[in-house]
Amino acid sequence: MNYQRVVIKVGSSTLTAGGRHISPPRVIDLVKAICQLKQSGIQVLLVSSGAIAAGREALGYPELPKFIPAKQMLAAIGQPRLMEMYERFFAIYEEKVAQVLLTRADLTDRRRYLNARSTLEALIHQSVIPIINENDTVATEEIRFGDNDNLSAQVASLIEADLLILLTDQDGVYDQDPRRNPHARLFGRIESAEIPPEMWAAAGGSVSGVGTGGMITKLQAADLARRSGCAVVVASGSVPLNILRIVNNEPIGTYFSPVLNKIEARKRYILTAAKGNGQIYIDAGAELALIRGRSLLPIGITKVSGDFERGDAVEVLCGKASSVAMGITNYAARDLEKLIGHQSTEIETILGYTYGDEVIHRNNLVMIQSIERNCNG
Ligand SMILES: Nc1ncnc2c1ncn2[C@@H]1O[C@H](COP(=O)(O)OP(=O)(O)O)[C@@H](O)[C@H]1O
Numbered sequence: 001m002n003y004q005r006v007v008i009k010v011g012s013s014t015l016t017a018g019g020r021h022i023s024p025p026r027v028i029d030l031v032k033a034i035c036q037l038k039q040s041g042i043q044v045l046l047v048s049s050g051a052i053a054a055g056r057e058a059l060g061y062p063e064l065p066k067f068i069p070a071k072q073m074l075a076a077i078g079q080p081r082l083m084e085m086y087e088r089f090f091a092i093y094e095e096k097v098a099q100v101l102l103t104r105a106d107l108t109d110r111r112r113y114l115n116a117r118s119t120l121e122a123l124i125h126q127s128v129i130p131i132i133n134e135n136d137t138v139a140t141e142e143i144r145f146g147d148n149d150n151l152s153a154q155v156a157s158l159i160e161a162d163l164l165i166l167l168t169d170q171d172g173v174y175d176q177d178p179r180r181n182p183h184a185r186l187f188g189r190i191e192s193a194e195i196p197p198e199m200w201a202a203a204g205g206s207v208s209g210v211g212t213g214g215m216i217t218k219l220q221a222a223d224l225a226r227r228s229g230c231a232v233v234v235a236s237g238s239v240p241l242n243i244l245r246i247v248n249n250e251p252i253g254t255y256f257s258p259v260l261n262k263i264e265a266r267k268r269y270i271l272t273a274a275k276g277n278g279q280i281y282i283d284a285g286a287e288l289a290l291i292r293g294r295s296l297l298p299i300g301i302t303k304v305s306g307d308f309e310r311g312d313a314v315e316v317l318c319g320k321a322s323s324v325a326m327g328i329t330n331y332a333a334r335d336l337e338k339l340i341g342h343q344s345t346e347i348e349t350i351l352g353y354t355y356g357d358e359v360i361h362r363n364n365l366v367m368i369q370s371i372e373r374n375c376n377g
Pocket residue numbers: 010011012013014049167168169170172173174175176177178179202203204205206207208210211212213214215216
């Protein structure tokens with residue numbers, strides 16, 4: 001597999017190298033490997049834990065607290081320290097980084113989801129490495145991921161990564177927790193659509209006193225990411241060069257093949273999400289453009305119905321006939337009402353802002369009718 005966009009998640013257990021404090025030698029090794037990967041032409045996003053560990057170090061806090069406000073307080077102290085370290089180390093290799101803090105609520109609300117995606121895309125476009133963590137200080141029980149494994153899988157799905165690497169303190173997923181049984185055996189490759197029940201049964205929690213979630217949350221993450229077309233590898237972060245080997249398809253750690261390819265995954269999402277949100281009616285010229293593989297522009301829209309938001313999946317119809325396509329709209333219904341029949345160059349003047357020329361970008365469109373035309377003339 002030729003990977004182009006890779007999300008690397010590094011856990012506290014890796015960043016602390018088995019100790020209680022962030023290990024600068026470990027972080028610099030990791031940063032160096034990430035820079036090598038990026039400088040070989042691969043787009044990289046880093047999901048990094050370690051804020052709580054860095055906060056504990058700053059305050060001399062002995063144990064990982066169970067009390068959530070205490071964890072949040074430690075994360076608030078540690079996050080800027082962690083970022084300062086990353087910034088300094090990445091600068092050695094002339095790479096720029098950006099901090100992105102997210103909660104689950106940011107990715108379940110469609111508008112915030114799209115905004116998070118646009119920001120990440122813009123950073124990648126600028127050749128900046130996004131360093132993502134949970135926004136622990138505001139993440140209450142109902143809105144938090146609680147673990148960065150699930151967060152990294154959501155990010156991989158959000159930006160349609162080809163590969164998610166979960167770096168931890170074990171060589172991969174074993175048939176028993178290797179901390180408890182040194183004879184535990186490593187799972188090599190999982191190609192079946194479902195993660196085998198014996199693997200779920202073998203996955204335990206975190207016992208290190210620095211990590212969150214253990215192997216259970218890594219399997220949840222693998223399950224989620226592979227359904228959006230992303231391969232997943234769980235491997236040891238103690239040898240950061242593993243990152244380069246994994247991307248070169250060497251058999252390192254535990255590999256999970258993607259269940260769907262990215263196009264199928266996106267199509268499925270659009271087709272299931274489009275039910276009942278709203279409709280965009282288009283003219284014959286726009287229908288022909290869509291059939292020819294172009295995006296939908298405002299000039300081809302004749303009518304809008306329903307009360308949908310930017311980021312919702314909607315149905316596209318021509319005349320009174322059946323659906324032409326389903327797709328994710330970049331503009332809310334109330335905006336489209338104003339844009340009907342206008343040139344894309346007028347969007348900013350009419351709305352006072354723009355999310356781009358396309359109402360539905362080609363990549364977010366699934367054609368229902370690709371051969372027969374519905375519109376007359
Ligand atoms: N089946 C298993 N295979 C490997 N590790 C396991 C398994 N079950 C539980 N674990 C535990 O998961 C831990 C890694 O998860 P965690 O402590 O959350 O680290 P991280 O900070 O990397 O997310 C390991 O140290 C190990 O004790």
